Amino acid sequence: MATNARRAHATPSLTLGARRTVRRSATSLLTFGQHTKNGLVHVTTRRVPRALGAYFGAKGLRLVLNTATAALVLLLPYTAATSARADASPTDVAAPSFAAVPGDDIARAQTAARGVIAGTRSPTTVAAQESRPVLVRTIAKDDTLSTMANYYDLSLEALAYANGISQEDEVLSIGHELTIPPGEGALYKVKDGDTVEDVAAHFKVDPAVIYSYNGVYFEPEHFAVGQTIFVPGATLPALKRTERTKSIAPPSTASLPARTGRLGWPVNGVITQYFWWGHTGVDIAAPFGTGIGASDDGIVVATGWVAVGGLRVCVQHAEGLQTCYYHTGAVFVSPGQNVVRGQLIASIGMTGVTTGPHVHWELKVNGVPKDPLGY
Ligand SMILES: [Zn+2]
Numbered sequence: 071m072a073t074n075a076r077r078a079h080a081t082p083s084l085t086l087g088a089r090r091t092v093r094r095s096a097t098s099l100l101t102f103g104q105h106t107k108n109g110l111v112h113v114t115t116r117r118v119p120r121a122l123g124a125y126f127g128a129k130g131l132r133l134v135l136n137t138a139t140a141a142l143v144l145l146l147p148y149t150a151a152t153s154a155r156a157d158a159s160p161t162d163v164a165a166p167s168f169a170a171v172p173g174d175d176i177a178r179a180q181t182a183a184r185g186v187i188a189g190t191r192s193p194t195t196v197a198a199q200e201s202r203p204v205l206v207r208t209i210a211k212d213d214t215l216s217t218m219a220n221y222y223d224l225s226l227e228a229l230a231y232a233n234g235i236s237q238e239d240e241v242l243s244i245g246h247e248l249t250i251p252p253g254e255g256a257l258y259k260v261k262d263g264d265t266v267e268d269v270a271a272h273f274k275v276d277p278a279v280i281y282s283y284n285g286v287y288f289e290p291e292h293f294a295v296g297q298t299i300f301v302p303g304a305t306l307p308a309l310k311r312t313e314r315t316k317s318i319a320p321p322s323t324a325s326l327p328a329r330t331g332r333l334g335w336p337v338n339g340v341i342t343q344y345f346w347w348g349h350t351g352v353d354i355a356a357p358f359g360t361g362i363g364a365s366d367d368g369i370v371v372a373t374g375w376v377a378v379g380g381l382r383v384c385v386q387h388a389e390g391l392q393t394c395y396y397h398t399g400a401v402f403v404s405p406g407q408n409v410v411r412g413q414l415i416a417s418i419g420m421t422g423v424t425t426g427p428h429v430h431w432e433l434k435v436n437g438v439p440k441d442p443l444g445y
Contacts, residue, residue, distance in 0.1 A: 380422020
């Protein structure tokens with residue numbers, strides 16, 4: 071019973087567990103199996119010697135005993151390893167209570183616990199055993215999310231999540247620090263009110279995974295608010311795979327189709343902001359995913375991601391007109407492609423800086439922003 075209690079609480083590391091097992095086994099050996107249920111000791115020190123003693127006499131018996139002792143000592147590391155594995159298994163988690171532990175064990179457990187608590191003061195400590203620690207890397211020139219992920223053998227998602235990055239091609243600022251998680255999973259900072267079960271559910275893992283990796287079953291301070299824990303195998307949010315900006319040189323006037331009339335609205339929606347000196351386009355709100363049509367015949371000249379505007383597409387029309395459509399969720403055409411008035415070129419989204427699904431519809435005439443409703 072005391073043995074079980076020790077396993078449940080005071081197992082700060084495999085080494086300590088193993089050491090304790092050795093001590094325990096050594097004690098058993100000294101008492102010659104009288105008070106232990108260890109079958110091996112029992113057999114080797116009582117039954118076998120008695121039987122062999124009949125054949126070999128007193129000297130032979132001593133030899134047999136010595137041999138048995140030597141064999142036991144040789145076996146100890148294996149016994150220890152088995153026992154340590156059992157100690158580390160999540161089934162030993164149940165109901166820690168220091169009251170059940172004998173006096174000297176309490177002292178030992180508290181000493182170990184103090185060391186662990188001190189460790190958790192570090193902002194990026196993960197006290198997992200036999201795992202790579204959390205590393206911090208200073209970003210150098212030409213480091214990108216994908217070169218770093220490659221270097222540390224991590225997925226883009228794991229590295230991005232550990233650093234609060236949500237976009238694949240987010241620029242890493244030179245000199246800043248990048249946190250390298252210890253493996254595939256989520257590096258997570260415990261928030262007020264979190265429970266292990268909540269966090270496990272959030273990342274779609276078994277709570278036992280969090281318990282065992284972070285040693286929570288041994289030391290509850292490993293799950294304190296502000297503490298960084300690691301959730302191996304966590305389901306992580308997908309990174310926004312941002313489309314590369316692609317563009318072509320403005321097509322010659324001769325290659326552009328003639329205008330068909332006034333510019334058409336890109337989407338049948340509600341105008342939420344008109345063109346004015348502080349707003350270089352017209353905002354039309356529509357449900358997420360609604361198709362965006364080209365305002366007139368023309369040639370697609372640019373697609374891809376821009377700051378603030380998000381994912382956008384631009385179409386060159388005759389007479390020096392160019393229309394652009396910002397904040398789209400997806401673009402369906404490529405630069406160089408001919409499009410006709412009303413042709414589906416993109417869909418309503420929320421990329422870039424926007425408070426709701428809408429298209430920011432822009433017109434430039436010979437490079438100068440104009441009100442698209444006037445053309
Ligand atoms: Zn706008």
